[in-house]
Structures are given as C-alpha cells and as structure tokens.
Amino acid sequence: MAKAVQKITLSPSRDIPLDRLILSQANVRRVKAGVTIGELAEDIARRTLLQSLNVRPILDADNQETGMFEVPAGGRRFRALELLVKQKRLVKDAPVPCVVRAASDEVSAEEDSLAENTFREQLHPLDQFRAMQAMVDKGADVEAIAAHFMTTPAVVRQRLKLASVSPKLHEVYAEDGMTLEQLMAFSVSDDHARQEQVWELLGHSFNKSAGYIRARLTENSVRVADKRVRFVTLDAYVKAGGGVMRDLFEDDDGGWLTNPALLDTLVAARLDAEADRIRAEGWKWVATAVDMPWNAAAGLRELAGTTVPMSSEEEARMQTLQAEAEALESEWADVPCLPEEISTKLDALDRELGLLVDRPQTFAPEELSRAGAFLSIATDGSLIIERGYVKPEDEPTVEVEETADTECCGGETSVYGMSSDPGETAMAGGANEPEAEVEDEVVKPLPDRLVAELTAWRTLALQDALARDPATAFVAVLHAFVLDAFYPSSRETCLQLTANRASFAFAPTDLKDSGPARAISARHAQWKARLPQSDHDLWDALLRFDNAEQSALFAHCASLVLNAQAEVVPKYDNGRVSRHSIERRLEHSHVLARTVGLDLVAAGWRPTVTGYFQSVTKPRILADVCDARGSQFAEMIAHLKKPDMAREAERLLEEAAWLPEPMRTPGGSEAFTDGDGIDALPAFLEGPMLPSGEADCDHYAIAAE
Structure with missing residues (x-):
C-alpha cells in the first residue's frame, strides 16, 4: 500500500495591532536597496498593504508568549507603517495582517527573512509595459501613473511606447529572442508590418544592432533637422496633417517626418510665395530650387548693386548691440560653460547684428527689369536670395550709327579719333602725295591702317618689355583672371587670355553643400568684399596688394578654371570634347593633385x-x-x-x-x-x-x- 503524502499545514494569519510589533534582529536586510521607505509608505497609504508581515511571538524567560511579536520578514513594510504613524496618518494600534509562525519552529527566523527576499522574482519588463497600457486603456492618466509608481511621466511614456510594438515581436522578446535594446529600437515606428519586415531582415544580416534597426525603420522618412523642415517649420507640417515619429529612448534631434510628399508640397508652396514676393521688386524672373545647381549662374552677368547705407537709428542700434554683446562676453569670459540663457542671448545678439551688417542693395530700374534672382534653401532653413543676374538673351543691344566715312573699320570710329578716308590711307603709303599750300592744309587724323601698323610695332615692343618684367606680367595676368572671375561683364584687357570657369555636365545635387564647395564660396566672398565694385578701379586695387595677397588671389582665380571632370564622351564627335582631350586633361590633373597633396x-x-x-x-x-x-x-x-x-x-x-x-x-x-x-x-x-x-x-x- 502506497504511503500517503503528508499534507502541508500553512501558518495561520491574524491581525495584530501595530504597537505590539517590533523589528526582529533576525531580519537579514541591512543594506538599503530599491524603493525608499518614504515612497513605500506613500504606496501603502494609497493602496494599503498588499503583502502580510511574517511574525513570531516573543517569549519570556518561562517560554511563555508575552503578547508582543517580532518581524523577521517584512521589515521595510513595518518601517513604512511606523513612518505613517509618525506622520499621524495611521493610528499606532492599527491592526496589521500578519502570518504568524511558531516561536519554536524548526525553520529559523533568519531563513524566513532570507527566503522572502531570495525567492522574490521581479516582474518581466513586458508585463510592466502591458500593465501600464491596461491602466491607460481604463482611463488612467500618464502623470497619475508616474506619481503612483514613483517615477517620471517620461519613463511611463517609454513603457507605453514599448507596449505599442508589434505583438509578434513581444512574443519574441518574451522568449528572450531579442534584447530590450532591440525592442526599444523597434518602438521608433508605429507600423507593425514594417517592424516585422525589419525583424525578418535581421535574420539574414550579421548586423542586428539597435542602430541598424532604427536606420531601417526611418529610411523612408525625413529628419526634423532637415533644412526643408526648418524652412516650412514643423508646426506648419503638423498642422497640414503630417505625422512625426519620435525615439523616446535616444536623442533623435526632433524625430522623423513620416510624410515626405506633404513636406515637399509645403516647401514648393512657400518657395513659390517667396518667389512672388521677390518678383514684386521688379525682377524679370525668379528661379527657385531646394538645392540650386552648382553652376546655376554660369554664363550670366552679375549686376553691381549699390549698398544701402545705414540710417542713424540703425548705427545707434548696432553700437548698442555690440556694447551689450561685449559686456556679456567679458562677464562670462572665465566660465568654462556658458549658461543656456546667456548662450541664447548671445546668439540672438549675433543674429540681429548680422542683419544690420548685411546691407541690402539697390539696382538701376533699367537693369532690374531685365535681370533675375535665384532662391534656394540654406542648411539652417533660411532663404538664400541671390539677386541681379542677367541672361545673355536679355542683354541690351547696342546699335552703331553707320556713316560714309567708316567703311574701313566696319562703321566703327577709331579709338584714336582717326579718319578712315581712303584718300588719306593712300597718302599714308607715300605714293603720289599732292602738293598743298601750307596755309590751306588742315591737320587730319591719322588713317586707320597707319594706326594699325604703328600699334602692331608697339605691341611687339610691349611684349618684349613685359617678358623682361615677370612681376608686372604676373599682375597683368592676374588682372585678366580677376576680370573674368569677379566682373563677368567686363572683358576689356590687352591680354588675349580667357579664363573659362569650369562647369560640370553632370554634378551631384548636393555638390554646393560639400566641404570644398563651401570653402571655395567663402573664399570667393572674402575676395569679392575686398575688391572694388567697378572694374575701372581694379588696377589700383591690385597694385595696392602686397605679394602674398596677389599670390593668394591669383591662386583662387586660377583654381576656378581648373576642370578635372571625366566628361561623358559622345558617340559622335561634337567638336568640343574627345576621348583624347579628356585623357590629357586627367593626366594633367593628376600632376596637380600629386603636387598639392590632394x-x-x-x-x-x-x-x-x-x-x-x-x-x-x-x-x-x-x-x-x-x-x-x-x-x-x-x-x-x-x-x-x-x-x-x-x-x-x-x-x-x-x-x-x-x-x-x-x-x-x-x-x-x-x-x-x-x-x-x-x-x-x-x-x-x-x-x-x-x-x-x-x-x-x-x-x-x-x-x-
């Protein structure tokens, strides 16, 4: 006959007045950990005790019960109850539910205390997420949940975000098929189908990092930090019905926009509105683009505008701003890290000063009506307006008045004011010159042919002299370069030298934002600010530069005409580019690249x-x-x-x-x-x-x- 299994008898429970309980020295918890006594007391005050205390009767010298009980397990709950009594929120003899063990039990009080803390298992994080979601579904407020569980609303939102991940991925996480970090990465997107698709992708990839997961989930979205978003503003996008994804676990720089098509529509609409505003100034045309092509102004003449001077009020305001900025910088000069409000104030002062210093320009009405402007978006979302460019077909035509005396030079008058009389030309050769009375002779201009012959001789002499003076020859070539680079409408120079600025048949859309492009643009702007507005004053300006400045300007202008692009050679010869010319161009560019250490x-x-x-x-x-x-x-x-x-x-x-x-x-x-x-x-x-x-x-x- 099988032996009967001995049944377990559970320890009885009863309510014992709090003032008859004392903390046992057998309680093994000595080091503070987890929730503080104060937070636990607040939780007990809201929901009362969720777990009874484990107690044993205290015996006297005769091994008789004294009516007092010690608490070997549940000491933190006991201390929280004592704190509530001290705060007069609980009466000192309030009944406390307790599980009573016999004083002579063979299991020691220390073992009970250790077992209670050892066999306790923390709730799985997924169960925490689901529990908080269930409370929200029943109408609980995020802030209230955070207060009840002694945490912050941000932490609660993180838990709720994790609860919103695909249930299929929850099952994988519950079975330890993915890490908590991976689950947090999946919470970036609310699209369960896309989450599951990316998880399938991870099964065939060696890279299973959280960063890779985030990158795949956000690859078809647009960062809030994108210049297009800054241009139209995030508020305008959201107001138009656009959605935003946020990463609640890492710095996401504002998140991602989920509707790029809507963003592009808003950008196009605002660019058109800005173009209408600029066009109302009187410009003939306005070209718009998010990223203006690298050589958008190639072949166009840039107008020289007149800078609007500052008014007395603007000058006074600029002095005030400069003084305020200098005072703040002096006050905080020795502080390694500026407070956020001071840094924000300095940035605001710099922006306002920049607006005052960057003076607008005015243009002649007749020039303005035939020219146009380019509109694009800067990396910070601001609008880039480049005014004053004239297309070749819009250039004014100059009509030359023909006379009977200008047939030798195609109707043009000699720069020396000389006649083109055929008779005078014949006399210049010295044949059959008629005699004339001195008193009747009129001093006539030299014939054009003679002028041409004389200046040809002079040209050879000037070439020889220039070859003997390298410094002047350098400045002469520099003058021609600067005319081409900074004064495209002026080609009046005695050197038959053309510096054709390089343009690209194929170029990346973001070429203007590349490091070299920004460096070249900044250098060009610095030189443009130092050069005179009129090319008539250019010689004097160049001669005032020292050797180092002339060399730097020469190098800049020379760099603009460098072309090392391997152009696509057409199937049929177009007379402009051939495979041989491209190969020679690249060979020469390699020599330069090695020389400058590219x-x-x-x-x-x-x-x-x-x-x-x-x-x-x-x-x-x-x-x-x-x-x-x-x-x-x-x-x-x-x-x-x-x-x-x-x-x-x-x-x-x-x-x-x-x-x-x-x-x-x-x-x-x-x-x-x-x-x-x-x-x-x-x-x-x-x-x-x-x-x-x-x-x-x-x-x-x-x-x-």
Whole structure:
C-alpha cells in the first residue's frame, strides 16, 4: 500500500495591532536597496498593504508568549507603517495582517527573512509595459501613473511606447529572442508590418544592432533637422496633417517626418510665395530650387548693386548691440560653460547684428527689369536670395550709327579719333602725295591702317618689355583672371587670355553643400568684399596688394578654371570634347593633385548610398567592399537585396578611407617631390596664403545586375 503524502499545514494569519510589533534582529536586510521607505509608505497609504508581515511571538524567560511579536520578514513594510504613524496618518494600534509562525519552529527566523527576499522574482519588463497600457486603456492618466509608481511621466511614456510594438515581436522578446535594446529600437515606428519586415531582415544580416534597426525603420522618412523642415517649420507640417515619429529612448534631434510628399508640397508652396514676393521688386524672373545647381549662374552677368547705407537709428542700434554683446562676453569670459540663457542671448545678439551688417542693395530700374534672382534653401532653413543676374538673351543691344566715312573699320570710329578716308590711307603709303599750300592744309587724323601698323610695332615692343618684367606680367595676368572671375561683364584687357570657369555636365545635387564647395564660396566672398565694385578701379586695387595677397588671389582665380571632370564622351564627335582631350586633361590633373597633396577623404568625401552605391551594380558593391575591407565582409552582405546591400556597404566603408578608382590619384615617377620638377617660386609669388587597407581576395566579377 502506497504511503500517503503528508499534507502541508500553512501558518495561520491574524491581525495584530501595530504597537505590539517590533523589528526582529533576525531580519537579514541591512543594506538599503530599491524603493525608499518614504515612497513605500506613500504606496501603502494609497493602496494599503498588499503583502502580510511574517511574525513570531516573543517569549519570556518561562517560554511563555508575552503578547508582543517580532518581524523577521517584512521589515521595510513595518518601517513604512511606523513612518505613517509618525506622520499621524495611521493610528499606532492599527491592526496589521500578519502570518504568524511558531516561536519554536524548526525553520529559523533568519531563513524566513532570507527566503522572502531570495525567492522574490521581479516582474518581466513586458508585463510592466502591458500593465501600464491596461491602466491607460481604463482611463488612467500618464502623470497619475508616474506619481503612483514613483517615477517620471517620461519613463511611463517609454513603457507605453514599448507596449505599442508589434505583438509578434513581444512574443519574441518574451522568449528572450531579442534584447530590450532591440525592442526599444523597434518602438521608433508605429507600423507593425514594417517592424516585422525589419525583424525578418535581421535574420539574414550579421548586423542586428539597435542602430541598424532604427536606420531601417526611418529610411523612408525625413529628419526634423532637415533644412526643408526648418524652412516650412514643423508646426506648419503638423498642422497640414503630417505625422512625426519620435525615439523616446535616444536623442533623435526632433524625430522623423513620416510624410515626405506633404513636406515637399509645403516647401514648393512657400518657395513659390517667396518667389512672388521677390518678383514684386521688379525682377524679370525668379528661379527657385531646394538645392540650386552648382553652376546655376554660369554664363550670366552679375549686376553691381549699390549698398544701402545705414540710417542713424540703425548705427545707434548696432553700437548698442555690440556694447551689450561685449559686456556679456567679458562677464562670462572665465566660465568654462556658458549658461543656456546667456548662450541664447548671445546668439540672438549675433543674429540681429548680422542683419544690420548685411546691407541690402539697390539696382538701376533699367537693369532690374531685365535681370533675375535665384532662391534656394540654406542648411539652417533660411532663404538664400541671390539677386541681379542677367541672361545673355536679355542683354541690351547696342546699335552703331553707320556713316560714309567708316567703311574701313566696319562703321566703327577709331579709338584714336582717326579718319578712315581712303584718300588719306593712300597718302599714308607715300605714293603720289599732292602738293598743298601750307596755309590751306588742315591737320587730319591719322588713317586707320597707319594706326594699325604703328600699334602692331608697339605691341611687339610691349611684349618684349613685359617678358623682361615677370612681376608686372604676373599682375597683368592676374588682372585678366580677376576680370573674368569677379566682373563677368567686363572683358576689356590687352591680354588675349580667357579664363573659362569650369562647369560640370553632370554634378551631384548636393555638390554646393560639400566641404570644398563651401570653402571655395567663402573664399570667393572674402575676395569679392575686398575688391572694388567697378572694374575701372581694379588696377589700383591690385597694385595696392602686397605679394602674398596677389599670390593668394591669383591662386583662387586660377583654381576656378581648373576642370578635372571625366566628361561623358559622345558617340559622335561634337567638336568640343574627345576621348583624347579628356585623357590629357586627367593626366594633367593628376600632376596637380600629386603636387598639392590632394586628399579627398580629408576633404569630406564618403561613399554613400545616394552619392555612389545606388548608381552601381551589386557585383560592383561587393568588389568595392572586398577591396576596402576584405572578402569576409563582402561575403557577409552578398545575400542581401540591392537597397540593403548598399546601406550595409555605406556603413562598412564609412571610416575605411576608401575611394573609387576614378577619384584616386595614380602614383608614379612623375610625382613631384621636394626640389624635383618645380623650381623655387619667384620672389613675388612667395609668401603665406590667406587664411582659409588592402586585402588579398578574389574580386567579384563586374556584371550587370
């Protein structure tokens, strides 16, 4: 006969007055941890005790119960009750539910205390998220939940955001199939289908980081920090019905816009409105674009406007602002970190000063009516307005009045005021010159042909003299360069030299925002501010510059005509560009690149999805990754689809200092070294300028995707 299983008898429970309880020395908790006594007391005050105290009777010398009880397990609850009594929120003899153990129980009081704290298991985070969501669904307020659980509303919102993740991903998390960090990354998006799609993608990717998850969930959205958002403002976008995704667990710089099409519509509408406002000033045309092309003004004449002087009120305001800014800077000069309000105040002063210093310009009405303006958006969301550009077809035509005496020079009058009388031309040759009375002779201008012959002789003499004076020759070429770079409407120079500024048949849309483009633009603006408005004053200005300044300006102008682009050679000869000319151009550019130490990585170029990988095939992507990082990295992404492969390649090559072959500068014996290939610069060119991993692997075949 089987032995009967002995039944367990539970310890009885009863209500014991609080003033008959004392804390036992057998309680093993000595170190404070978790919720403080005060917070626990507040929780008991709201919902009373959720767990009884574990007590044992206190015996006297004769082993008789004294009516007092010690508390070996539940000491923190006991102290919280004592605090409520001290705060007069609980009577001192309030009945307390207790589980009473026998004083002579074979299990020690210390073991009870240790067991209560050891076998307690914290609630799974997913259960916390779901519980808070259930409370919200029943009408609980986020702030109230935060107050009840001694936390902040931000933490509650984070928990609720985690509760909104796809239930399928909750199941994966509950079974320890993903980390809490990964789950937090999925909370960026509210699209459950997209969340599940990205989770499936992780199953085929070696990269399962939270950052990768966020990048995939936000790839079809627009950052709030985008200049288009700053241009139309986030409030306008939200008011128009646009949605915003936020990351409650990491700094998201404002979040992501979920409706890029709506954003583009708002941007276009505001650009059109701004164009109408600028057009109302009297301009013939206004061109708008989010990113104005690099060479939008190529071939256009820039008008020279007149700067509007400051009024007395504006000058006084500028002095006041400068004094206020200087006072703040002096006051906080020794503080390593400025308070936010002081930094904000200084930024506001700088902005207002900038508006006062950046003076508007006025233009002649007849010029304004044939010219136009460009409107685009700056990186900070402000509007870039470039006024005063005349198209070649809008240039005024100059009608020359023809006379019977100007047939030799096509109807033009000689610059020396000389006649074009054929008879005078014949006399200039010295044949059959008639005799005339001195008193009847009138001093006539020299014939044009004679002037041409004389000035031809003078030209040769001037060429010889200029060749003997390198410094003056340098300034003469510099003068021609500056005319072309800064005074496109003026071509009056004695040098038959044309500095054609480089333009690109194909250019990235963000080329104007690249590091080199910003540096060139800033340098050009600095020189433009130092040069006179009229080209008639240019000679005097150039001669006043010292050698170092002339050299720096010369280098800037020379750089503008450099073209190292490998243009697309047309199938049929167009008379402008050929394969041979492109090859020679690139060879010469490599010499210059080696000489100046060109470093495109340091200049800021990186292989990105939009700038490179989306334009090449999958085999090319794999070959590039193999070239930069090795075959093992290429194999890791070989199974991915083209968009995902491109994104992974961008991440892998971000810090690899890798360049595609067309951007590399070939080495060779022709590379210049110190003292080899270039003589020392002449004295007038010397002086400081103005401020301003291989793997042995089999490459993948390059084939069409």
